[in-house]
Amino acid sequence: MPYTLLIVDDSKLARMAAAKALKNLYSDWERVEAANGDEAISLVRETPFDIAVLDFNMPGRDGLQLAAEILALRPSTPLAIVSANHQAEIVAQAKGIGAEFLTKPLNEQALGAFLEGAVRRLEQAKA
Amino acid sequence: MSAMPPDLLSELQLDALTELVNIGVSRAAASLREMVGAQVHLSVPMVSLETRGRAIAILSEREASNLVAVHQVFEGDIAGRALLIFPETKSLELVRAITGGDLPLEDIIELEQEALAETGNILLNSCLATIANMLHRSLKMSLPEVLRGNAATFFSLAPPPEAGDFVMFLFINFAVRERDISGYIAMIMDLPSLTALVHLLDEFIERATGDAVSSGDDRA
Numbered sequence: 001m002p003y004t005l006l007i008v009d010d011s012k013l014a015r016m017a018a019a020k021a022l023k024n025l026y027s028d029w030e031r032v033e034a035a036n037g038d039e040a041i042s043l044v045r046e047t048p049f050d051i052a053v054l055d056f057n058m059p060g061r062d063g064l065q066l067a068a069e070i071l072a073l074r075p076s077t078p079l080a081i082v083s084a085n086h087q088a089e090i091v092a093q094a095k096g097i098g099a100e101f102l103t104k105p106l107n108e109q110a111l112g113a114f115l116e117g118a119v120r121r122l123e124q125a126k127a
Numbered sequence: 128m129s130a131m132p133p134d135l136l137s138e139l140q141l142d143a144l145t146e147l148v149n150i151g152v153s154r155a156a157a158s159l160r161e162m163v164g165a166q167v168h169l170s171v172p173m174v175s176l177e178t179r180g181r182a183i184a185i186l187s188e189r190e191a192s193n194l195v196a197v198h199q200v201f202e203g204d205i206a207g208r209a210l211l212i213f214p215e216t217k218s219l220e221l222v223r224a225i226t227g228g229d230l231p232l233e234d235i236i237e238l239e240q241e242a243l244a245e246t247g248n249i250l251l252n253s254c255l256a257t258i259a260n261m262l263h264r265s266l267k268m269s270l271p272e273v274l275r276g277n278a279a280t281f282f283s284l285a286p287p288p289e290a291g292d293f294v295m296f297l298f299i300n301f302a303v304r305e306r307d308i309s310g311y312i313a314m315i316m317d318l319p320s321l322t323a324l325v326h327l328l329d330e331f332i333e334r335a336t337g338d339a340v341s342s343g344d345d346r347a
Contacts, residue, residue: 010171011142011143011145011146011149012138012139012142013139013142013143013146013332013335013336014146016335016336017335017336019336020335020336020337056153057149057153057169057171058171059171083153084149084150084151084153084154084157084257085153085154085156085157085169086154086157087156087157087160087166087167088160089160089166090166104150104153105150105261105335
């Protein structure tokens with residue numbers, strides 16, 4: 001079944017690239033976008049979505065802080081943190097809160113693998 | 128962004144350039160982390176494009192003290208100079224952060240030049256290599272050179288460019304081992320290089336989004 005993906009990135013180009021990858025992978029899915037943590041939190045409260053990909057290095061809250069807040073509001077949402085900053089501490093913190101770490105620039109293959117796992121988790125939760 | 132030369136970069140082109148730089152700096156942080164053995168905290172980079180005169184004014188206004196810079200020349204489809212700049216007072220802090228241990232001051236002073244050149248090399252190469260790779264072009268980089276002076280000396284290095292030049296300014300704050308070290312990365316390019324960069328950015332945006340970019344649209 002089609003799901004809705006939340007894309008949070010302060011770069012419009014990065015959001016467009018993620019949207020393009022999503023369209024190629026799952027053309028029937030919906031997407032919602034936010035340019036920062038505040039926008040994302042408002043969206044999370046008002047708009048239904050199933051899975052989220054969050055940029056790490058953003059003004060205000062970083063992706064990890066945002067991920068923790070999203071999980072507090074909507075536990076067990078499949079999440080990925082996206083960054084070129086693959087320092088061990090950041091990757092470990094992402095794993096620690098149950099998020100996947102994806103490398104920037106985000107490619108279709110990596111997004112596809114994450115979404116596949118996310119769909120499996122969502123289907124299992126429903127079963 | 129109000130001081131940006133008009134009609135040079137659209138909002139989306141500037142966004143793309145910022146994202147390229149962000150990815151480059153993030154990769155550099157991961158390399159620096161390996162070097163210092165501790166997490167490197169990065170701020171969100173701010174990118175703006177300024178005329179040379181305006182760039183000198185901005186930097187002089189923000190940093191009144193003496194500055195130190197690591198300088199590298201790059202050549203290829205786009206050519207220019209890249210500089211990592213920070214206040215001279217922070218340069219020993221940076222060396223302390225990188226060397227980690229409790230080295231005596233004389234050892235730190237002795238290591239300063241080398242540590243600065245190496246840090247500059249990692250940060251600048253990572254930024255430029257990332258930009259070049261993502262734009263599908265190759266760039267040749269010179270060896271790093273440590274300079275001391277001020278904004279006017281750094282942005283007026285000989286030989287002067289033949290066509291009007293611009294400075295791409297990137298302000299970034301990075302912290303290692305609780306030491307706050309803020310610095311700037313500046314790339315100085317002449318107008319032909321900047322024009323070439325704008326075309327390469329359009330191609331990059333098209334590859335990334337699948338949409339052809341109309342260069343006349345959406346001027347910032």
